Amino acid sequence: MRRFSSLAWRSLLARRLRSVLTIAGVGLGVAVLFASLTASATMDAAVDRAAADEMGHADLRVQTLEERGLSPEAVAAVKGVAGVAVAAPALERKTYLAADPNQTASSALPAPVTVLGIDPSVESQVHDMPLSAGRRLDDTDSLSAVVTQTLAAEQHLRIGDSITVNGSVKSGPQAFSVVGIVVGDGALPDAAGRLLFVPLASAATLFDATGVTRVDLTARPGVSADELSRQIEAAIKTEPYLLQKTADTADSLRAQTADYRGTLLLVVAVVLFAGAFLIFNTLSMTVTERAREVGLLRAAGTSRSQVMSFVLLQALVLGAVGSGVGVVAGVGLAALTLAWVSATGPVALSAPDIAPGSVALALLVGVVVTLAASLEPAWRAGRIPPIEALRRGPKGAVAGEARLRWLGLVFGVLALAAVVVWPRAAESSSASTSGGVAGTSGVGGPLMVYALLLFAVLLVPRVLGPLLRLTGIPFRVFRNEERLARSALARDSSRTALTAGAMVIGLAMVVALGAAALNVRQIGAHWLAETIPGTEVLTSIRPVSPTGAVRDQIAAIPGVKSVSPVGLFGVGLGNVRQEAAAIVGRDFASDGRLVFVTNGGDPASAFAALDAGGTVIVPESLATASNIRLGDTLDFTSGQTSTRLRVVGIVAHSIPGDSEEAILVGWSDAVGPFGATGADFFAVRYAAGQEAAARNLVDATALQYALQPENLDRVTGTVGDALDRVFKLLDALALIAVLIAGLGMVNTLSMSVFERAREIGVLRATGMSSRQVWAMVVIEAGSLGVAGALIGTLVGLFVGGLLVALSSGGFDVGFSPPWDSIALAAFFGVVISVTAAVYPAGIASRQSIVQALQHE
Amino acid sequence: MPSVPSPSEARSSGPAVPGRDGTILEAHNLIKTFRLGGRDVTVLHGVSLKVKRGEFVALMGPSGSGKSTLLQLLGGLDRPTSGEVILDGEVVSRLSEGEATRLRRDKTGFVFQFFNLIPLLDVYENVALPFTIAGVDPRRGEAAARIVDVLEMVDLVGCERNRPDQLSAGEQQRVALARALVCRPAILLADEPTGNLDYANSGQILDKLWRSCDERGQTIVLVTHDARAAAHADRVLVIGDGAIRDEIELGRRKEIDPRPLITRLAQLGL
Structure with missing residues (x-):
């Protein structure tokens, strides 16, 4: 051995x-x-x-489903549960820092900050708060704040400095004295580091709130999280809430x-x-x-x-x-x-x-x-x-x-x-x-894709011969070299096919990923176009009255056809959190938004019924998953009572929420039983041909009310850009497969040159120049690269079609060839192939004629 | 693109039309040294020779005598360590790489022991290779006429579409011969062209070589260790230990009889 x-x-x-x-x-x-x-x-x-x-x-988190939060009664009930050792309530709100008087007007709003109202007496028992400077909040604090290191750096804050945040209309701006700086971004991913902690009572006053966003609980010794959940469920039956364990939070993040x-x-x-x-x-x-x-x-x-x-x-x-x-x-x-x-x-x-x-x-x-x-x-x-x-x-x-x-x-x-x-x-x-x-x-989808790639590779030997004739056409200017190169490729067709096969699957993945990326973008655009009654949205970090001065003032701007408020909130449906959106039915009816499925109801009467109240429109995905039919009555947990709404419509797609499609309710139900406090965005539709003229005034008015104007195309573009970034990474990794195929090509061509040494010697003896020999080998690789790119593109389009079919989510967006990716695949296919040929071509062209003729 | 002399022009040169002194190829004091395993091995020790236009010269000698190396130097496939090769007025050993390539393309034709045909080209395409390398369309005009002519000469008419693996060894070597002759080179250099063939096929190849020389005035230098092959030549140069040991003048004959040569070689101890 x-x-x-x-x-x-x-x-x-x-x-x-x-x-x-x-x-x-x-x-x-x-x-x-x-x-x-x-x-x-x-x-x-x-x-x-x-x-x-x-x-x-915390072993368990009780999270409100409603804008108004968990009532003081509910919080008291939670604290009274036998298995609870510590209950730490918190109120979370997004707001803006008070404007700097020296700041000039801008077309965009500054990034919001998140204010987290905590109970200093119990918070430290549930959450660690490692400080880089200063101290924690304590019971004696009132207008004190602990800020994150990130926010402190951005705002140049030090211990003892003052930070002023905007509150509700009633309370106005409020200054807090910075007493501590917490390490890093703080423990709230949504806040992106712009976070400040204040006493719960101060936060409640600042935002004119009576409820809390959540209560984090630790269990008494010997009480499991599941047992604690059962005790909470038994204790609170009057308000909708969600119980979350650490593992649930991780799973939710992981699923993304x-x-x-x-x-x-x-x-x-x-x-x-x-x-x-x-x-x-x-x-x-x-x-x-x-x-x-x-x-x-x-x-x-x-x-x-x-x-x-x-x-x-x-x-x-x-x-x-x-x-x-x-x-x-x-x-x-x-x-x-x-x-x-x-x-x-x-x-x-x-x-x-x-x-x-x-x-x-x-x-x-x-x-x-x-x-x-x-x-x-x-x-x-x-x-x-x-x-x-x-x-x-x-x-x-x-x-x-x-x-x-x-x-x-x-x-x-x-x-x-x-x-x-x-x-x-x-x-x-x-x-x-x-x-x-x-x-x-x-795992099924990828296996199908993988099988398709294998099938394509097995097909390569069958089609490569005729295809090489075709791909040799661009190289016909080197008539003789091209003919000889094609002959060399046909010498060991199996090896050639195998070499091209590696190239094919790499390039196919590049094209397929490009097709999928394009499709995801199109789906995003279609989704928004199908469900939003406007071409621009004005978003707010805090609910705004759907019928107040803001809406009226924007609607009065010449050239504005409609301003439709949409509010997003959570509801409880069969003890499961469901995202909901409050809409004005007549706006959707007049704008022709939403596609009702077959037997999904009549749009005009459904929208009218929605405005009248007591009704709901559900997305098809939910209807299918929960076996909901037109005319069914759904029981929602809302406030301290149960609310029953009749299903008046089933739509193909609904307004996108954070993680699912929202059910649609009228504003009367939203502000009534569900306690929604206002709109999260307004959808603006302009009169035909007047957008350009009206837009500046709309945007300026929106900014006055801390509404961020966003063109729908831009929203789609922003989401699409983030996706593109991920797809580009996948593309880069797929290109590594092409690079590996390139290494294989170096091997194959080197072997081919080695095998043909004597033949090349004869060609040289017959008068072929070393440049011609070099060109012959490079053309050999170029033809193979073009053939690989062609087959790879075709296979990639098929695979892309499959990926699109698997992920279209019911949107009939059609299939558009990803020209960018096809160009990328063609470019890399040919460039890597030709580059791979440089070394073997050098060997072939430089080898001594005499030695080549003696080669066995 | 090289000019293609017309067949009539080429034929008008006739058998053995000498230049000033009739010499087409000269070698002066050729020395060739190889470096093998860290030591220098001299294969040729100052070889000088002359070949007249239209002459058929055979280089004979035992294995390792340097005859193939000499042929490679004469054809511009390799460069001598010292000395000069002059082919049709050009000093081969002083040519640049590009000029040497052109010389090989325009003035020399090679036939080797192994036929070295391109397996995926058919007979016609293999024969046409020198034209296609030179960028001349082999299906048209003068080039096409020459290919037909040379195929007739080697008796391969009707086999144009066959691939090398559909031919016998003798036929393959005839294709190689046709390929070497199709451009009507100033000199044909053949290195053991019958070394891989049986008796009958060897005879056919040698006959074709001799006829091209006798009927078309083709100058030929043949390397062989076979006296029967060498007997087709006008003159035999006997190589031994890297030098020309003897020169046997046989003259142009209609009937090829190897016996006088064999006798002479025997006298030389070969």
Whole structure:
């Protein structure tokens, strides 16, 4: 065995370039895998940390579902529950810092701040508040505040400084004295660091509020969170609320990244698949090239298993070294990945969280995939009969069929690995998405995509020949070189197809992701266009009266056709929180918004009934999930009573809430039983042709009332930009598959040049210049690159279509070719291919004619 | 793009039309040294020779005598360590890479022991290779006429669409010969062209070589260790240990009889 390990080692050293390229290919694949695992682990850790920070030592959180919050009676009832050790109420409101008199007028509002009113006497028992300066709030404080380090830095605040925040209309602005500065951003992800803590009583006065947003509870010793939940549910039956455990918070945050991680894993599988191509091709070439040597060994009495172990040993070395390199490179790639996505994710991400498990898994997968890819060449080497090997190499046709068998094997191994490591959160998540392909949240969709890619790769050998004639056309200016290049590609059609196959799946993923990204953007635009009665929205961080002066003043501006208030709030439906939106039905009717499904009611009468009250319009997704039919009556928990609303309409899509589509109620029900206090945004529709003239005045008026004007296209664009960022990362990772394919191409072309050495010598002797030889090899790669780009684009469009179908969410947005991605794929396909040819072309053109003619 | 001399122009040169002194190829004091495993090995020790236009010269010698190396230097495939090769008035050993390529394309034709055909090109395309390399359309005009002519000469008419793997070894070598002759090179250099062929096929190839020389005035330098092949030449240069050991003048004959040459070689101990 030692003899064979020495032989295997020498064989790798003898073909240094090929070994290095293969190690680089394996390394890139493992790097992407490791970066993906590390990014996922870091996201998980960040999510757990964020959830833990937010919940502190609390075992349970009682969260209000209504704008007015949990009443003092409800809070008292919670405190009185036997299992509760500590109950820490908090009031959370967003507001603005009082305007600086020296500040000049701007077209945009400043970022809001979040004020968190806490009970200083109990807060420290539930939440840690590590301070960088000053002290915590105490019972004696009234107009004191603790600010986050982030806010302190932004506002140049020090201990003893004053910070003034706007309150309700009734209370006006209020100054607080800064007594402490808490480390970092504070434990409230939504606040994005702009957070200040004030005493609960002061916050209630400031915002003219009687209720609290939530109560965080710690349980008495021996009382579990589940037991505490049961006690709370028994104690409070008069107000809608949501009970949240730390794990629920983490799951909720994790669900937002599940689609992204699912898509990432799909890309990883594709990159590894491309890596497997490279390994297989490399070892196949070695086996073919060393057939005689193997034959000699066989003739000398070496057994088949010994020959196989000789090949597998080489694979093991390549896989182990490549995986090690990959893990090291993966650390850097993970850092880049996290830096890139942290701007779009729901939680702040820190440095890569390198888990020993991820290192072990990446190394294991790297080695296993390498060995899986080498099984077939090893088996083939073992089957070389001594006499055949001494005469000539293995037959191409046999190798070709074997390659197809091998593809199936590697596909199976990778698919199995993907099923095993698929993010569990993804399966349980039905919500979309912080940037991924919604349809990839389950394992079925990606497997379909993967199978489609495999099918495409298997198809490549069938179509490549005719296609190469076509792709050679641009190179016809080099008539002779092009013809010879095409001949060279046809020499070992199986190897050529395998080389192109790796390129195809990488490029297909680039195009497919581009199609999916475009589709997600279109869905966003369609969703808003279908459900918002206007082209501009004026958003407020605090509810604004739906019928007050603000609306009237904007509606009176010449050129404004309608101003429709929309309020978002939570309601309890069968003990489940459901997002709701208050709308003016006649505005939607006159604007032709919302699409009613078949048997979903008559729009005109439904909107009229909504304005009249006692009715509700539900989105189809909820109707289907909860088996709700037109005419049903739904029981909502609201305030201290139950409210029954009749379903008067079922619509294809409704106004998007934070995580789901909202049910729609009229304003009379919203401000009545549900206690909504105002509109969160106004949708503005302009009269035809008058938007340009009226817009400036509308925006200026909105800003006066602290409403942020946003064009709908811009809203779509902002969401789309965040998604684009994520898709660009996935694109970049998919391009690594193309890069690996490029390394494979270097190997293939080098082998091709090696095999044709004597032929090239004859061409040179016949008068072909070294430049022509160089061009011939580069054209060979260029043709292959163009062919790969063509097939990759077609396959990518199919895969993109599949992804779009899986994630369209019922929107019939059609399928638009992602021209940017197609151009990117074509560019990289050709550029990487041609670049890959530079080295082998150099060898071919520089080799001595005499030596080439003597080559065996 | 090189000019393609018309067939009539080429044929009018006729058999053995000498220049001033009739010499087309000269070598002066050629020395070739290779570096092998850290030591210098001199393969040719000051070889000088002359070949007249239309002459058929054979280089004979045992394996390792340096005859193939000499042929490579004569054809501009390699450069001598010292000395000069002058082909049709051009000092081959002083040409730049580009000029040497042009010289090979325009003035030399090579035939090797291994046929070295492009497997995926058919017979016609393989023969047409020198034209396509030069950027001349081989399906039109003069080039097409020459290809037909040379295919007739090597008896491969009707096989134009066949690929190399559909041909016998002898036929493949005839394709290689046609490829070397199609541009009507100033000199044809053949390195053991029958080394991989059986008796009958060897005979056919040698016959074609001789006929191209006799009927078309093609200058040929043939490297061989086979006396029967060398017997087709007008003159035989015997190489040994990197130098010309003997010169055997056979003259142009209608009937090729190898026996006088074999006898002479035997006298030389070969």
